[in-house]
Amino acid sequence: MNLLELDGVHVVHRIGSAKLFGRAEVFALTDASLVVDPGETVGVVGESGCGKSTLAKVMVGLQKPTRGTVRYHGDSLWELPAAQRARMFGRDVGMVFQDSSTALNRRLAVHRIIRDPLDVHDEGTAAERDERVRELMSLVGLPRSVADAVPGQLSGGQRQRVAIARALALRPSLLVADEPTSALDVSVRAQILNLLLDLRDALGLAMVFVSHDIQTVRKMSDRIVTMYLGRIAEEAPAADIPDRARHPYTRALFSATPSLLHVAEPIVLSGPVPSATAPPSGCNFRTRCPKAAADCATGLPPLEGENGHTYRCLHPEVPEGARKTGVSTP
Ligand SMILES: Nc1ncnc2c1ncn2[C@@H]1O[C@H](COP(=O)(O)OP(=O)(O)OP(=O)(O)O)[C@@H](O)[C@H]1O
Numbered sequence: 001m002n003l004l005e006l007d008g009v010h011v012v013h014r015i016g017s018a019k020l021f022g023r024a025e026v027f028a029l030t031d032a033s034l035v036v037d038p039g040e041t042v043g044v045v046g047e048s049g050c051g052k053s054t055l056a057k058v059m060v061g062l063q064k065p066t067r068g069t070v071r072y073h074g075d076s077l078w079e080l081p082a083a084q085r086a087r088m089f090g091r092d093v094g095m096v097f098q099d100s101s102t103a104l105n106r107r108l109a110v111h112r113i114i115r116d117p118l119d120v121h122d123e124g125t126a127a128e129r130d131e132r133v134r135e136l137m138s139l140v141g142l143p144r145s146v147a148d149a150v151p152g153q154l155s156g157g158q159r160q161r162v163a164i165a166r167a168l169a170l171r172p173s174l175l176v177a178d179e180p181t182s183a184l185d186v187s188v189r190a191q192i193l194n195l196l197l198d199l200r201d202a203l204g205l206a207m208v209f210v211s212h213d214i215q216t217v218r219k220m221s222d223r224i225v226t227m228y229l230g231r232i233a234e235e236a237p238a239a240d241i242p243d244r245a246r247h248p249y250t251r252a253l254f255s256a257t258p259s260l261l262h263v264a265e266p267i268v269l270s271g272p273v274p275s276a277t278a279p280p281s282g283c284n285f286r287t288r289c290p291k292a293a294a295d296c297a298t299g300l301p302p303l304e305g306e307n308g309h310t311y312r313c314l315h316p317e318v319p320e321g322a323r324k325t326g327v328s329t330p
Helices: 050-058 082-092 109-120 127-141 156-168 186-203 214-220 248-255 319-325
Strands: 004-018 022-036 041-045 067-072 093-096 176-180 205-210 223-228 231-237 302-306 309-313
Touching: 004 050, 022 050, 022 231, 041 050, 050 205, 082 093, 082 109, 093 156, 109 127, 109 156, 127 156, 156 186, 176 186, 176 214, 186 205, 186 214, 186 302, 205 214, 223 248, 231 248
Parallel strands: 041 205, 041 223, 093 176, 176 205
Antiparallel strands: 004 022, 004 067, 223 231, 231 309, 302 309
């Protein structure tokens, strides 16, 4: 059974006021279907505003889908009673956010922050909780000397270690990390990424790793999902990305880093990213796609592909030819 399954999930935000300038709809996530299996790492990558954080929030139950189903261990989460849903998410899914300086309660000492989920879920005796906090601090490489410090007294890297310890307190099966290193100094990033990899292996965690840094996503992930303007463009085993990528957006994203995708010239996308309030009809990438044709404007491209490598594109790249010549012609 899948650990987590998203089936046709849409998230639409209604913004504005009917009295002032009128209401608008923001299509933050459109028809997202995705499975996370026990023990695997799924990397989610895409430009700013493409819906990565929305997808992460849906996965941890912080965002209710406007439409579609989220199943955890086969149970449809939003059909469960609220208390049961909260218990399930609280216990079995941990989340680490981008900016630990705002995600952690700045008035609480480190040991209280890490202990909080144990208290909320009434886990063990007081002595067992204290012991678990000591164990978690050691697991994430925090010295005992910072147990009484408040977040403001810690370095950015130490704060992120506290956030990771708290997320792991209840021994979750899944850790969702949303840009966990983008607020950190470059020198500290590798340490936190290595820590996440070590913890994943030691604890057998499934992990969803969200980032706009494609190099990092590629290093961390078993499978990679590329997102564009609220939609999943392509999903593939990490070994297929970028060389065997079929969606032009995936290739464009990776061609910006020549060490990852060798093309004669980077594929420069034309025009701005359209607004999420008025995404283009048909394939929403067509207004910037080097391979766009007239048929891309009508209807959502069907999901194509096999063996865990799927994409939505009517004119996909042909990997062999593409590897030799860059972007192939439509
Ligand atoms: N609460 C909200 N109300 C209105 N619009 C929202 C809300 N949350 C997100 N959005 C919009 O939904 C879209 C997707 O946002 P999201 O934060 O998921 O993207 P992202 O890929 O994580 O971006 P970034 O990399 O910049 O964090 C964007 O257009 C964003 O402005």
